[in-house]
Amino acid sequence: MPAKFQCFFLVACLTFGILCAVGGAGGHDKSDSSETAKKPLRVLVFSGTGDYRHPEIPALNRWLVLEGTRQGMVMDVTEHHLDLKAEVLDRYDVLLLNNANGLSDVLPEESRAAVEKWFAEGHGIVGLHAALVRQQKWPWLLDLGGCDFDSDSTFQKAKVIVDPAAKEHPSTKGYGPEFWYKADWSNHTRSVTGLPGVRVLLRVDETTYEPVREFFQKLGGKPMGKDHPIAWTTEKHGGRFFYTELGHDVRSVDTDFGRQHVFEGIRWAAKPPVMPRVLLLGDSISMGYHSSVVDALNGEAVVIRPEENCEGSTKGAAQIAKWLALEGGNFDVVHFNFGLHDVKRVGADGQGSDDPDDPMQADIATYSRQLKHIVDAIRASGATPIFATTTPVPAGKVRPHRNAADVDRFNQIARQIMAEHNIAINDLNRFSAPKLDALQQPVNVHFTPEGSRALGERVTAAIRDALPRKAP
Structure with a gap:
């Protein structure tokens, strides 16, 4: 030296x-x-x-x-x-x-x-x-x-x-x-x-x-x-x-x-980095594309989702306050979906059923009421909400039983609720429906790894559009 x-x-x-x-x-x-x-x-x-x-x-x-x-x-x-x-x-x-x-x-x-x-x-x-x-x-x-x-x-x-x-x-x-x-x-x-x-x-x-x-x-x-x-x-x-x-x-x-x-x-x-905070809420479909969204937004936003499956609107309405407080809360954007669990048939024990005559987990009136509660909580938190439509149910004997027509009805109710509050919609249903054979597993509501990545790209784009612009 x-x-x-x-x-x-x-x-x-x-x-x-x-x-x-x-x-x-x-x-x-x-x-x-x-x-x-x-x-x-x-x-x-x-x-x-x-x-x-x-x-x-x-x-x-x-x-x-x-x-x-x-x-x-x-x-x-x-x-x-x-x-x-x-x-x-x-x-x-x-x-x-x-x-x-x-x-x-x-x-x-x-x-x-x-x-x-x-x-x-x-x-x-x-x-x-x-x-x-x-x-x-x-x-x-x-x-x-x-x-x-x-x-x-x-x-x-x-x-x-x-x-x-x-x-x-x-x-x-x-x-x-x-x-x-x-x-x-x-x-x-x-x-x-x-x-x-x-x-x-x-x-x-x-x-x-x-x-x-x-x-x-x-x-x-x-x-x-x-x-x-x-x-x-x-x-x-x-x-x-x-x-x-x-x-x-x-x-x-x-x-x-x-x-x-x-x-x-x-x-x-x-100075500690100040990046927008994003909360992802949804069922196993959301869990499938979560990692793709995290990777794509690395350096642009902090992306958080509950470790648990958020399931349907019944669980969502009960847990939304807890989820909005995850890791300090204060989210800038909340991308959320509920619907696929709501339309599934359940038995007397509340578990999924293959019998089409059994009731749905939440009827459409209950779904509407619970979804409104979730929307109100997200809006009250100050975050920008983005609703993702429920993805399609394919043809065949899907287990537990779900009717494709129910998904369409529930999505229509969700669209009406979002329109009332001027909430952006990420139409994953419309995106995936024409290409289910390429994206979705056979006779299954879940997506292939390639399909989850494709959904992740759509979710990333929707979140990017909603992110606040940073100052120098």
Whole structure:
């Protein structure tokens, strides 16, 4: 470590690893929320490398510590995996990866798992320059970053373009719509534009510089073309991720823009993610498409559903208050369906019956009354309701017995109730009816895995349309 890096390093075998402490680096008790709010932001800088080690890493660590201190932050530096475990990570708001590449060769599985768990609890990660280099063996980080490394340029001046939707982001505010900047620009394996949870902040215009330096030209390195993001944010897996191509060396960040960009990025990452909350209510059909909706909305919304089968409107009316309070409640959107259990025949014991002469679980008047109660509860909660029509009953001896015509009658009543309250309808019945042979199991109300995914796509689209639009 060069002498100019003015930090005190603890010996790994004596404590938790190579921990650089500046301005009182010991852990703080976060039990008092009022005191925590007054404490400075705490950032753990990790600069261990499993691939090429940038010679400027020590100087960048020094710059981060000194500039961070000037900005009122506590910056600690480490290169030991023992510092990436729960009891240490819990002292920090943000983990900053300073050119920390090839981390699967640096961090054992337990350290990577600890980082993932810590991040999922609402913390933030910031990646500088080579933080997205050779991370293929850590799928979680590769997914979080959205891409890996292909090649890079030399240190050059280039035109930087601020994404119009990011002009108010604190890391870019005051710059744009375009400006010139000098840095070493990386080419990634793909553009992150449009990936779930990703918001591009900056792009670089490749026509204004040579994007692939000679070394990588000989290795087949490729430029990215017209869509070359160089800074972006990701909100998924429970936390916030901020990445910038700046940080190959100190000169790329030690400017007015560089300081704002990096440290406002840190502050942004330190804030708990604020994502819309979605509640899914329904029977086993809903349970079938639930995972598809969760995956599709990862990074866009928190999707919750009861672990139990919500069954019919009788159970729904009794349990709706409990479900609306799940995991803190306060849902932005509730996507719900009741009907398939209501129309099934039940015996004297209340269990499903194959006898078409037995009564339905809920007659149409009872269904109407109970569905209105459910709707009133959802509306009173402040959430935006979306009703999904009940999917069809196929031909044949479906067990327990259900009549296809009953589904149509119950859906008609549901449509009337939703129209009275101007509630959006996701017509899964109309969507699936023409293609039941391809989507539904034979002589069964349940859907194939492919059918559940198809329903999940429709549900995802309906929820997306209803989600509140986020501010920068």
